[in-house]
Amino acid sequence: MRAFVFPGQGSQKVGMGVELAGASPAARAVFEEVDDALGQKLFAILRDGPEDQLTLTENAQPAIMANAIAVLRVLEIEGGITLADKADFVAGHSLGEYTALCAAGAFSLADTARLLKLRGQAMQAAVPVGIGAMCALLGADIVKAQALADAAAEDDVCAVANDNDPTQVVLSGHTGAIERAIALVKDFGIKRGISLPVSAPFHCSLMQPAADAMAAALEKTPPASLRVPLFANVTAAMVTDPQDVQRLLVEQVTGRVRWRESVLAMQAAGVEQFVELGGKVLGPMIGRTVADVAVTSVIGMADIEAFAKEL
Known part of the structure; x- marks a missing residue:
């Protein structure tokens, strides 16, 4: 097929x-x-x-x-x-x-x-420019990515936007939360977090x-x-x-x-x-x-x- x-x-x-x-x-x-x-x-x-x-x-x-x-x-x-x-x-x-x-x-x-x-x-x-952001997590499965998103959210939106494959997940949400997520990647056993050059935080609330x-x-x-x-x-x-x-x-x-x-x-x-x-x-x-x-x-x-x- x-x-x-x-x-x-x-x-x-x-x-x-x-x-x-x-x-x-x-x-x-x-x-x-x-x-x-x-x-x-x-x-x-x-x-x-x-x-x-x-x-x-x-x-x-x-x-x-x-x-x-x-x-x-x-x-x-x-x-x-x-x-x-x-x-x-x-x-x-x-x-x-x-x-x-x-x-x-x-x-x-x-x-x-x-x-x-x-x-x-x-x-x-x-979403006004600058309010939202996205990042790619390399070396992250969905379990690690979700745990990181939950920890980084605090009072902001931070969600799994794309579950692309077993090694790559994308997060989306408020800029502050995405910046916190990138800073925390090593704590969750994730190889790297990369800020994406996007104009809006797609696939989140x-x-x-x-x-x-x-x-x-x-x-x-x-x-x-x-x-x-x-x-x-x-x-x-x-x-x-x-x-x-x-x-x-x-x-x-x-x-x-x-x-x-x-x-x-x-x-x-x-x-x-x-x-x-x-x-x-x-x-x-x-x-x-x-x-x-x-x-x-x-x-x-x-x-x-x-x-x-x-x-």
């Missing part, structure tokens, strides 16, 4: 998707459709930068999605592959969950772009205003039926009902990204091959979480051609 997985924020870089757009009309059409949906020249930022514009949450989220869907479209149109025929499940990391749902037919490309633009704006606006904004947006643009089941971030379980998907997308804004558990659940469901479209971020996490699975990263034309032959 095979799962197609889609990367989240942090995987963006200037130049992403440019080679593919130059080589494939199908990829070019994806970037043009996203530009039209957003009423902005997002592909120009992807192509030329500046990097600080691409890193803005409201630009990074639709850009990462567009790049991954461009890869998928080339696979489908030029490789003659249908996602529903080749994938048993889809999953995505944080914003990648929207990409996965677009791939599975729950949202159109234009609607996905607009939802992610709004999501990025809402997450940015939820401070994001409630953004969750409210997404609840309103998803009422107007609800998901349709999925052609392929999704493993959801906040439950690490399979979901197919559009109403459940809608509810979980709202919960995801403030909830933990249970990526490690999702990978384990997909393996338990029979997945033997994970295919990451549009990035090389999730593959190493998957490799550190489960053994005896194949992990394939598909980004450029050469990757697409090789993968199409394999299928």
Whole structure:
């Protein structure tokens, strides 16, 4: 069995998707459709930068999605592959969950772009700059990370935002609590704590205003039926009902990204091959979480051609 997985924020870089757009009309059409949906020249930022514009949450989220869907479209149109025929499940990391749902037919490309633009704006606006922060814990499992978060919180918010793999967990919350957590890592047997260059504390209760904004947006643009089941971030379980998907997308804004558990659940469901479209971020996490699975990263034309032959 095979799962197609889609990367989240942090995987963006200037130049992403440019080679593919130059080589494939199908990829070019994806970037043009996203530009039209957003009423902005997002592909120009992807192509030329500046990097600080691409890193803005409201630009990074639709850009990462567009790049991954461009890869998928080339696979489908030029490789003659249908996602529903080749994938048993889809999953995505944080914003990648929207990409996965677009791939599975729950949202159109234009609607996905607009939802992610709004999501990025809402997450940015939820907490004033400087109030919140995030850090990555290296050499930390979920038990150590939770204990550290509890100790560092005091009267602030300090929560596990991403449980990425058995060696990497991300904390999110008030800036003071995150600074305390970084200072305390050695006391909890954690190798290192690294402050992340993010503009807001994602996936914690401070994001409630953004969750409210997404609840309103998803009422107007609800998901349709999925052609392929999704493993959801906040439950690490399979979901197919559009109403459940809608509810979980709202919960995801403030909830933990249970990526490690999702990978384990997909393996338990029979997945033997994970295919990451549009990035090389999730593959190493998957490799550190489960053994005896194949992990394939598909980004450029050469990757697409090789993968199409394999299928």
